[in-house]
Amino acid sequence: MSSPAVPASARRRTGGWKRWTLQAVLATLAVITLIPFAWLLIASLKSGEDFFGAIFFPPGEGPLGIGWDRLTLDNYRKLFAEGFGRAFLNSVFYASTTAVLGTLVCSASGYALAKFRFRGRGPALIAVLSLIILPPTLLIAPGYELLYHIGLLDTVAGLILPVVAPAFGVFLFRQAITQAVPDQLIEAARMDGCSEIEIYFSVVLPLIRPMVGAFLLISFLAMWNNFISPQIVLQSQDKQPLSVAIAQLRGIYRTDYGLLMAATVVSIAPVALLFLLLQKQFISGLTSGAVKG
Amino acid sequence: MSAGRGIGGPSHRAAWIFLAPFALVTLVFVAYPLVQSAVLAVQQTYGPGTKTFVGTKNFTDMSGDPVFWTALRNTIIYTLGSLFIQLPLALALALALNSPRLRGRGIYRLIFFSPQLMGLVFVSILAALMFEKQAGLVNQSLHAITGGLWSLDFPWLESHVMATLIIISLWMYVGFNMIYFLAALQNVDQTLIEASEIDGAGVLARFRHVVIPAIRPVGSFVIMLSMIGSLQLFELPFVLLEGTGGPRNQGLTVVMYLYQSGFEVGDLGYASAIGWVLAVLLIGLAIVQLWIIRREER
Numbered sequence: 120m121s122s123p124a125v126p127a128s129a130r131r132r133t134g135g136w137k138r139w140t141l142q143a144v145l146a147t148l149a150v151i152t153l154i155p156f157a158w159l160l161i162a163s164l165k166s167g168e169d170f171f172g173a174i175f176f177p178p179g180e181g182p183l184g185i186g187w188d189r190l191t192l193d194n195y196r197k198l199f200a201e202g203f204g205r206a207f208l209n210s211v212f213y214a215s216t217t218a219v220l221g222t223l224v225c226s227a228s229g230y231a232l233a234k235f236r237f238r239g240r241g242p243a244l245i246a247v248l249s250l251i252i253l254p255p256t257l258l259i260a261p262g263y264e265l266l267y268h269i270g271l272l273d274t275v276a277g278l279i280l281p282v283v284a285p286a287f288g289v290f291l292f293r294q295a296i297t298q299a300v301p302d303q304l305i306e307a308a309r310m311d312g313c314s315e316i317e318i319y320f321s322v323v324l325p326l327i328r329p330m331v332g333a334f335l336l337i338s339f340l341a342m343w344n345n346f347i348s349p350q351i352v353l354q355s356q357d358k359q360p361l362s363v364a365i366a367q368l369r370g371i372y373r374t375d376y377g378l379l380m381a382a383t384v385v386s387i388a389p390v391a392l393l394f395l396l397l398q399k400q401f402i403s404g405l406t407s408g409a410v411k412g
Numbered sequence: 413m414s415a416g417r418g419i420g421g422p423s424h425r426a427a428w429i430f431l432a433p434f435a436l437v438t439l440v441f442v443a444y445p446l447v448q449s450a451v452l453a454v455q456q457t458y459g460p461g462t463k464t465f466v467g468t469k470n471f472t473d474m475s476g477d478p479v480f481w482t483a484l485r486n487t488i489i490y491t492l493g494s495l496f497i498q499l500p501l502a503l504a505l506a507l508a509l510n511s512p513r514l515r516g517r518g519i520y521r522l523i524f525f526s527p528q529l530m531g532l533v534f535v536s537i538l539a540a541l542m543f544e545k546q547a548g549l550v551n552q553s554l555h556a557i558t559g560g561l562w563s564l565d566f567p568w569l570e571s572h573v574m575a576t577l578i579i580i581s582l583w584m585y586v587g588f589n590m591i592y593f594l595a596a597l598q599n600v601d602q603t604l605i606e607a608s609e610i611d612g613a614g615v616l617a618r619f620r621h622v623v624i625p626a627i628r629p630v631g632s633f634v635i636m637l638s639m640i641g642s643l644q645l646f647e648l649p650f651v652l653l654e655g656t657g658g659p660r661n662q663g664l665t666v667v668m669y670l671y672q673s674g675f676e677v678g679d680l681g682y683a684s685a686i687g688w689v690l691a692v693l694l695i696g697l698a699i700v701q702l703w704i705i706r707r708e709e710r
Contacts, residue, residue: 138513138514141508141511141514142514142515142516144508145508145509145514145516145520148505148524149519149520149523149524152523152524152526152527152583152587153523153526154549155527155538155542155549155583156526158542158549159538162541170547171546171547174549174552174553174556223433224433224434224437225434227430227431227433227434228430228431228433228434228435230430231426231427231428231430231431232431235424235426235427235430237424237427237428238424240427243431243435246438250438250442252640252694252695252698253442253446253691254640254644254687254690254691254694254695255644256644256646256667256670256687256690256691257446257449257684257687257688257690257691258441258442258445258446258449258687259667259670259671259674259683259687260449260452260670260674260680260681260683260684260687261444261445261446261448261449261452261680261684262441262445263460263674263675263680264445264448264452264460264680265440265441265444265445265448267460267461268460280437280441281437281441281442283433283437284433284434284437284438284441284442286438289434315426315429315430319430340529340531343531344530344531344532344533344534345531346531346532346533346647346650346651347646347647347671351675362531362533362534365533365534365537366533366537366651366654369537369540369651369654370654376541376547379537379541380538380541382537383534383537383538386531386534387529387530387531387534390529390530390531391526391529394529398522
């Protein structure tokens with residue numbers, strides 16, 4: 120029992136003090152977390168001379184003592200004149216193709232492992248589980264050699280095919296389907312004369328829609344942010360995605376900070392937007408493998 | 413022929429049709445390269461075309477290669493930073509956000525998680541500019557806060573590369589790991605917490621006897637994930653240091669050295685050998701961790 124001698128008002132006061140400290144600490148940390156984003160965005164709007172003149176906004180006559188009229192979109196114009204738009208479209212294409220293919224491949228095999236009793240199921244499941252812990256770095260050198268020998272170096276297929284069947288995805292979908300899809304429903308669909316493919320598309324996938332959404336997002340993000348694969352597989356300039364193009368841009372325009380900042384903003388904006396729209400699904404997908412332990 | 417076990421008879425073949433794309437891609441792009449990486453590890457190559465058998469030479473060379481040891485040491489320092497700085501901070505943040513009366517939980521969660529959205533390459537570009545001498549945000553802020561005591565020329569990227577990498581990783585991953593811990597904290601039995609409050613148990617005692625046991629499964633998962641990710645660190649230093657290991661290889665990691673050996677020197681054999689050393693290390697650590705978890709559960 121708590122000691123009844125402490126008056127309730129005193130207890131509330133200490134509680135309030137604690138809560139305020141906590142709020143202050145969290146707010147400070149939140150500001151520190153956000154400052155780099157603000158710096159990035161503002162710097163992308165500054166001309167070269169202003170970049171060195173002020174940490175954030177350039178001083179001036181405008182409201183808040185800020186020289187609003189000194190902000191410019193020149194960095195963005197120059198960026199797209201440099202052909203950055205091409206890299207942007209490449210990224211959109213690679214990431215969405217990988218997301219759709221990866222989701223189909225992983226959900227189909229997750230379905231097979233969750234709902235069918237077939238010879239070889241046990242070994243297949245063990246293979247999937249051991250592939251999850253296989254470090255991808257082990258495959259960098261021999262993967263490159265393979266692509267060289269089968270003529271897929273510097274092709275889109277060589278970039279995308281190797282990453283459309285991640286074992287952890289198969290595992291996630293197997294868990295989701297085991298949980299969310301009742302056997303009776305599949306049986307009933309079969310009685311009604313649905314083909315196996317129809318059952319997969321019109322019964323199974325709709326029932327695991329949250330997992331599908333989360334996985335689409337996770338694999339889109341993974342490909343969007345992937346650097347090492349395109350860096351190794353692709354050589355042609357016009358095939359490079361944002362991740363490689365931006366690193367090259369830095370090699371060329373080492374001191375053009377505004378331009379590099381604008382490139383960074385363009386690279387992260389679509390992903391940030393997508394996330395803000397879908398954050399619930401994303402976070403639930405991220406932790407779905409972990410919560411049940 | 414085969415009497416269908418489980419669901420229906422015809423599904424036997426259907427199952428393999430559903431598995432086929434995964435099986436095919438995995439056989440070609442994972443299983444075959446995996447075997448090939450073992451073959452390559454005992455060869456010396458000049459690009460992907462020409463190769464000679466060298467036996468265990470790659471491994472003996474590696475044991476006497478000071479650059480490899482530098483890379484390994486850096487990688488381990490970074491991993492220790494992840495485990496002993498990043499994860500405790502993530503847990504602390506999760507505990508703070510988990511208090512039921514806190515206002516603005518959702519927005520804090522979103523803010524702390526947000527750096528994770530930026531890919532490592534983009535973070536590296538931003539960080540490279542932030543940690544610059546003179547114009548960089550970090551030195552400018554510290555200079556302003558300390559009233560000019562902090563030098564604008566503090567050489568983050570010249571002499572303190574590992575510290576810089578660890579600081580960047582804090583910004584990027586603390587919020588990410590916090591999400592896992594927050595999910596795990598949902599498993600904590602609120603009635604147990606209230607009971608311990610009524611019993612007058614201290615914060616530490618409550619943490620040890622109520623919180624820790626509840627988050628242990630997720631905790632070990634996060635530790636494993638963090639260890640695996642940290643030991644394979646590549647993009648962050650690679651882009652930050654523009655493909656080099658930095659001054660005196662201060663920021664060279666094992667995977668960066670693998671990349672340099674394989675694609676700049678052109679020796680895919682030596683690169684594969686490095687890959688195997690790393691893989692054995694990773695799988696060994698995973699087994700040790702599983703063993704510890706098993707023992708604790710008993």
